[in-house]
Amino acid sequence: MNKTVNINLGQRPFIIDEDAYLILSDYIHQLEQMFADQDSQIVADIEYRFSEILLENLATQQIVTTEQINRGIEQIGRPETIGGEESYVPPQTDTESQSTLYRSTDDKIIGGVASGIANYFGITENFWVRLIFVLMLFTPLTILYILLWAVLPPKALKHQPPQSNNLKSIIRSMISEIKRAIHDLKKSFVNA
Numbered sequence: 032m033n034k035t036v037n038i039n040l041g042q043r044p045f046i047i048d049e050d051a052y053l054i055l056s057d058y059i060h061q062l063e064q065m066f067a068d069q070d071s072q073i074v075a076d077i078e079y080r081f082s083e084i085l086l087e088n089l090a091t092q093q094i095v096t097t098e099q100i101n102r103g104i105e106q107i108g109r110p111e112t113i114g115g116e117e118s119y120v121p122p123q124t125d126t127e128s129q130s131t132l133y134r135s136t137d138d139k140i141i142g143g144v145a146s147g148i149a150n151y152f153g154i155t156e157n158f159w160v161r162l163i164f165v166l167m168l169f170t171p172l173t174i175l176y177i178l179l180w181a182v183l184p185p186k187a188l189k190h191q192p193p194q195s196n197n198l199k200s201i202i203r204s205m206i207s208e209i210k211r212a213i214h215d216l217k218k219s220f221v222n223a
Contacts, residue, residue: 035094041075041082047095054100055081061110068211081107133186134179142180158208 034049047055059078066073084103085095107113135146138157145160154160164176 040085041079043082043086045082045085045095046093047100048097051095051097051100054097054104058100058104058110062113065110065113068214077107077113132183134183136185142176143185144176144179144183147183147186148179156208 035046036049036052038045038047038052038055040055059074062074062077081103084106085099088099088102089095132151133147134143135150136143138146140146140161145164146157149155149157149160164172167173
């Protein structure tokens with residue numbers, strides 16, 4: 032005999048198995064973390080879609096099971112796969128890769144030097160390090176980049192599949208970073 036929990040998901044009531052509730056609760060929590068600095072309507076829309084999927088799969092059953100929750104997660108997507116370039120990345124626990132400077136092989140655009148430097152200094156957004164290298168393109172920093180590219184050993188620094196590095200995704204990523212920086216700048220002026 033399993034315990035059941037009454038929940039509202041997407042403004043719809045469900046009776047859900049306790050184990051299924053724990054899986055769903057963890058999934059929703061990861062989504063909330065992923066979209067914390069964005070519109071809260073995104074998570075509400077995902078919850079609503081999830082409730083539609085559950086209603087489609089319930090048919091004759093009255094209680095939502097772990098299989099149905101897992102099917103819904105597969106259909107909508109895991110937090111790591113939702114959102115393309117702005118996907119959720121769980122906090123990194125591997126301190127060994129941050130204590131030594133490496134070239135990143137899984138998040139590189141040219142040689143992985145900027146990504147490796149960002150990882151070494153704990154900068155979560157590689158964009159800023161890359162921007163510095165681009166702005167200093169025709170200076171001695173270019174020679175430093177080439178030297179680091181030749182000297183630093185390569186290593187996969189993240190435990191996730193490599194991101195797409197095509198021009199369209201890079202531009203999309205840069206635009207989102209600029210929007211985020213403008214938003215942060217606005218916040219600092221409002222708070223001042």
